[in-house]
Amino acid sequence: MPGPKKLDPSSSPRALLGAELRHKREQANMTQDELGRPLFVSGSFIGQLEAGTRRMVPEIAQLIDQVLGTDGFFERNCEAGKSRYPDHFAEAAEAEAIATAIRSYAPALIPGLLQTAAYARAVCRAYQPTAPEEVIEELVAARMERTRLLADPTKPLMWAVLDEGALRRPVGGAAVMAESLWHVAGLVGRHRAIVQVLPFRAGAHPAMAGALKLMDFSDAPPLVYLESLGHGQLVDDPALVARYRLSYDLLGAAALSPKASLALITSVAEEYAHEDDA
Template sequence: MPGPKDLDPFSSPRALLGAELRHAREKKGLSQEALGQKLFVSGTFVGQLEAGTRRLRPDVAPLVDEVLGTNGFFERNCEAANKSRYPEHFAEAAEAEAQATAIRQYAPLLIPGLLQTPAYAHAVNRAYDPTAPEETIDEWVAGRMERTRLLDHPTTPLLWMVLDEAALRRKTGGQEVMAEALRHVADLARRSRVIVQVLPFSAGAHKAMDGSLKLMDFQDAPPLVYFEGPGTGRLEDDPATVAQLRFTFELLTASSLSPEKSLALIETLAQDYTHEEHP
């Protein structure tokens, strides 16, 4: 019987590779857990590969071919499936984000990428790399704006953002850029496309003071959490870790202003920036 065809890299290669992995695994009569043991990964990770929420690493692909007898199929197609317009440390998270049914995020220092305007995204990326050519910055901004197409659907995914007050008061790109950025966030909230809560300075110390977090839920795969730092990022699927950080997010929402009061504060700050009255 002929083996599976090589993937078309222009037609959702990650999803196609996951479907082929599921087909080859079931043909071998292996459970996700059994295949994971042979690949030295968890059964959960295998499920995420099949769902297309995690990427098949080049060092694992040959072992998959050996275990499943797929004649080098996964090794050949792994590179195409892993191509991304995003930085290496964020690529897997961005692609998982695109398949999530719910995204809950705490942003301590800046407006999250999914809520950014082009001008705000340009200012952020220019700050990340002050010496980058303008064409490179434009390419990064285009990639970030591509991610915001998730918001084109009226209800999916669920977006729940907790923004630290610092993210609203840090003048990124100047007052005009900040006014536009905050009006955009307010508009999304008013259209019920995103739940936004502001964690005010008055809340004092809290459980996530050491960094940001992003929780992602999926229809056919276990949840993930994404940690990010300067030039680095990591996806985590350990159930205990995910559960602990889900509790952290719940504590943050409890300490934050209500969505109504948060919206009022965001719109007030937008007006302050507009009239150059922001202290």
């Protein structure tokens, strides 16, 4: 686990809260693991709170106040505001925004950070077929805001392994898919993302159960985000994180090389473009 970082309390309210948590924990002569036990969380989770990587929710804040005897300070100052992201993804989105490296495996669709607005709109509409148009547009706007992470020319490192099914499934129709795959190819061409395709012929692999995202940080332990329909889980247990990292490494080993993957992506994009012209 990385050593303690000297936090700048002026950088954000979350950094202030993290700095105060570290101060109060050390004042109580407790390690991160020792504070985590009565909260039923890991020491890594406490480290994420102190680094400002994870949001301190009211339920955790109340327990911290009880254990550290801080007279309701953390409950009064924790972030109780509503995120613009779905509840199951809110913490992951916030962590993603400050990650130094993001490695993502997508079994059925192009990952959110690589999506176009039209593709995101088709996905959101499929998830919520009866939602009002303004709800869909809010979801699309939030997703497009996330993609601004890749506007920075160097960080975070973005590495995605896409299942071939994500290329072949015509989300939104041929025109939307052509645009989406050209967009992915453009990110690769600008050296802004590393993308590999896991071909159908690779057969069984260690992430067949669903999507997988690993996030690394400069001053906090890594996280893994697992997602299924309407549900997401952030994993910080070091042993589990190491296991998922191995799974991701094995996916990359079984996938096409970045060069061959780019050739397949552009080839499928051209197929969609010709289909739309027909």
